[in-house]
Each structure stands twice: as structure tokens, then as C-alpha cells.
Amino acid sequence: MSTERTEISDLGEFGLIDHLTKNNETKNASTILTVGDDAAVIDHYGKQTVITTDMLVEGIHFDLMYTPLKHLGYKSVVVNLSDIYAMNATPTQITLSIAFSNRFSLEAMDEFYEGVYAACEKYGVDLVGGDTTSSQKGMIISVTAIGEVSPDMFVKRSTAKNGDLICVSGFLGAAFLGLTILEREKKIFAETGAQPDLEGQNYIVGRMLKPEARKDIIEFFAEQEIMPTAMIDISDGLSSEILHICKQSELGCVLYEDKIPVYEDARQFAYKLEIDPTACALSGGEDYELLFTIAQADYEKVKLNDQISIVGYMTPSVEGKHILTRGGNKHELVAQGWNHMK
């Protein structure tokens, strides 16, 4: 963290915007006009435009006690891109609005935007607009992402078919464990002043603080000509997300506990905390992996990708939504995802 402190009020709103966007480079030919006018202009001849938005509120979605601002900027972008990929689309532009209290300096904003631009760079998206304003308390971030998709190649949540295979990308549950350890260390710090002990927890803490969106999976679908029948990104836990697909597709499902991919480091750490790793995958949040269904005919193609696990299949609605445990028991799936309203 930088030790200088420049007050935002010394620049004014327009000075701040100029400062924050001066190195903003355009990456997509479809970006006709970017930051600096009433609105941005995007060209989409012959493509369909996909749009999504997310709001992140300090104290609700993130804690600056243990979230570096650069990571927060990065994550604010990534969580929105993840929604675009979950439509089988390619993100091309974002807008970003931010409100912050006067406890944030210009150097703090620079760190935040470093993360924003790093994510834009990595995923090839253009920052084309936004708004900066002050807040009475804390930081609030709102990102809107735009993407493009060839006509009618987008994938909804409502179009899974009975008998389709349920797949997930990557590994699940680690972000929740990362949050758990960060919250624990924060509590210890508050009570004893002891510095955080995150030794050996790089993987799970990284999954929480700096998630990535699964661009590679969408590219794999295009290469292999796989059209998922339904797709959603996993922000609230596997259970909550598969229930969305079931509800919107009017189907039931069966998941197999032993097929749910949990990274070995995360599993070991869960045991250490006496938490069930499967519960982390089902009900933890913020993994930002993709959950999708495919026709059985695509099984051989999907098997080529070791980043994809087949975790169950869709059933008729009357059969309900269940998970079969390692011990051979059958439990009903319930949504216990992060509910910020509670």
C-alpha cells in the first residue's frame, strides 16, 4: 500500500475521472466511443448483445480489513464477466460506478482501479463508462458488463432437458473456506492483536480474494461445438444454482456427492476446521465456476476437458431434487446460499 495521501477533493470529480481513465486503452473494434461523453457507443453488427450488472457494498459483500483494494477492483469486474460467460457469450465492455466516503484517498482509488484495469486486460474487455460519487458511509461498487454472442447461441437457465448431464467447471467450496479463515483471523486480530496466520492457505484465500471467470470453458465449447442446454455461474453455492436451473427448466435433478470436485488443499483445510467439504461446495458461495447441463450425446466431448466434472443428471420434476451421499443416503437439496437479505 502506498504511503502518500492525496485528497480526492483536490482533483474534483472531473479531475478524478481524467486521472482514473488516462491509461484506459480500447481493446475491441466494437468499442466505437469510450469514456468521456454522455454515453459510450458499441457496434454489434450481426451479434446479439448480452448485459448484466452487480452491486457490491462494503460491509455486506466485502470487508476492507482483509480485502486489498486491488483485489477488490479485480473481483468487481470478474464477478460480472462470469455472468456473461454463463450466457455462453464473450464480454466486450464494462461500465463501473463507484461511491466512496472521504476516508478513501486518491492512492486508494488508484489501487482499486489497478485491479479493475488488470481484469479488463486479462479478459480483453474495455472500460467504457461509469460514474464516481461520494457516499455517506463505505464503498459501493456497481459494474455493468456487456458481451456479445452469435445470434441465438446464448444459453439460458430454463432450457435443460430431462436426462441431461449436470457439469461443473473447476473446484467448488474453497472461496467459502477462504472467507472463513479471513473472518477467523480478523476476529483473532481484534481480540489479541496477533497478525494473521495465512501460512499455506494461498489457494483458498486466493479463491476468495481473487476469483477468475471461466473464459476457457466458453472457448472450449466453441472449439468442440458443444452447446450446453442450460448454464448459470456459481455465485451462491452449487445447491442454490442447480435449484435455479431446476425451477426455470421445470425439472428435478440428482447430484452425486462423490462427483463434486473439491480441491485437495481445500478438503484438508475443511477437515481441520471440522466443516464438511461437501457443504462448502453446496452452500458456500463465490466460487464463480460454471454449472451447466449437456445432452448425453455430448458426453465424449466434455470428457476431453479435465476442468469439467459431471456431477449428476436432470430428472422429471416429480422426482424432486436430491443428492446421493457417499454413504448411500438420499437428501433433498435445499438452497442455503448466501442470502444478503437476512
Place this chain on the structure above:
Amino acid sequence: MSTERTEISDLGEFGLIDHLTKNNETKNASTILTVGDDAAVIDHYGKQTVITTDMLVEGIHFDLMYTPLKHLGYKSVVVNLSDIYAMNATPTQITLSIAFSNRFSLEAMDEFYEGVYAACEKYGVDLVGGDTTSSQKGMIISVTAIGEVSPDMFVKRSTAKNGDLICVSGFLGAAFLGLTILEREKKIFAETGAQPDLEGQNYIVGRMLKPEARKDIIEFFAEQEIMPTAMIDISDGLSSEILHICKQSELGCVLYEDKIPVYEDARQFAYKLEIDPTACALSGGEDYELLFTIAQADYEKVKLNDQISIVGYMTPSVEGKHILTRGGNKHELVAQGWNHMK
């Protein structure tokens, strides 16, 4: 205001979204997929997409002491549509994210969304996505608007030419006067408990609480085949906005005080408060009128519309940015617009 109170927590986040969007109807053929998936899908064959975003923070941009929630919902949409019109484009979709503390009930949210849907209806735009979350304090609203424009028919701020005429739509300064009276009545109420006296102030209070975006002006341009050379919407006062056009077009300007359109009710009320009506127009904010420049050749066409006033002309940059007063004096224009950073 409704007297019932339903706690949002009784519905949960997804229940709330279902509730708030159940009467949401699609108005544009370009809206392929709306609320209810990871992202919305928009079709723009052969059109360019225009996108803008604004964030409104309680205590900074609005005061719920005197802002009815329905008006706030309406205005949150309109201020974004105004930016789309300022590009010479037609708004087609919006996304809306909102964070609010638990002091807001479901009935309060319904009032807010009534205003949102009323604006969508009036301007023919579709609400296609959003995010609802809680805040630690107050209400924060972030709206992103999408519009479309025929290829290269959008109008920037940076393309005014020397000698172009400077035009504004409607009347200026009343929104600032509306805010002034509302703030005064709030103070009187706090000190004495006296109910607000807004008798006869419908016009100026309405301009503050329920502004409209100038769709009609954009339609007039299309009918008359007028292509403004530069355009911006007036959110921070005429002075601040013309300085944006000057800076981005690398030009100077002359404004005539006696040409600046101030509505008679507003002028009288300004005198009553001993405020200069011209200062309200130059430095007040939130009028959401359009400021644009046209080639002199378009003078006869623009004259056909009594909603358009010609207030000055563009000059070479070296001649500076000035206003000629009624008294024959020449003053330098300075930006004293609402600066939320201060």
C-alpha cells in the same frame, strides 16, 4: 404512502426480485431475453449500441425527507435516459441495481419501482436486469441505460465547430430553485415542525422531483434531418456543460444572458428569494435539458421548434469562454456546477 409494512427479509432476495419484476413487460423487439437469467440479451443488427450509467446515493443526490420514492424511481431512470438522448440515440433497455438498509419495507420498494416502471412505460424502455442487495446505511441506486443509434449518427461533445450556434431545449434553472425551496421547508420543519408551504410552487418543485428527458427534441432532429454538431445533457448547469463542449471541441464560446430561457414562474420565485435567475441557469443543476450546437445552415430548421432557444455561438479557443450580460458586460464563464466531491 401505504400504511402496510412487509419485511423484505420475509421474501428473501429471489422472492423480492420475482415480486418487483412480475409485471415487467417487454416493449422492444430488440429485447431477446430479459430479467431472470445471468444476463439479458439484446439484438442490435445494423445499429450501434449506446450505454451510460449513473449512481444516486441517499444523502448526496437525494433526500428522502422530501423525495417521494415513486418520484425517485422515476428520476433514477430519466437521468440515464437523458444521457442516451444526449448522444442523439434512442434508449431501449435499462438495468437497475439498488442497495437499501432494513428501514425500507416491501411497500417502500413497491413505490420506488412504480416510478421506475412509469418511466420505462413513458419512454418505451425495457427493464432487463439488475441486482438488489442490502446496504449498511441508506439507499444507493445504480442505473445503466442502453440505447441504439443508426451507424455513426451519434453526437459527441468534441465535434462542435467554430461559428456553430449554441442551443438549449426548454427552460433552465428551475430544478435548482425547486431544491432550494425543498431544503428551506425541510429546515423550517426541523426547527418549528411547520408543514411545508409549497403553494404555487408546483412548477419548480416538479422540475426538481420529476424531471423529464427530452425525447421530443431527438425526434424533432430526426424529422427535420438536423444533425447537431455536438451535444450534452444539462445536469450540472449550463456553464459547466458548455465548458465541457468547449474543452472537448477545443473551442471558445459566447453566451448571451438575455437569450437564456428561464420560465417566468421560476424567474419570479428567484427574485423573491433574491437569487439571480441567470445564476440558477448557469450553475444550478438537474435541469436535464439538452445543450447542443448546430451549423448556422440549420438555423431556419431549428427556429421551427419553440422548445429550442439559441443562446450563443462557438468561437476560436483563443477568444475564451464568455457570457455577455443584459447590462452589456462580458464575464468569463466558470464551472460552478454541483460538485459532489466537495
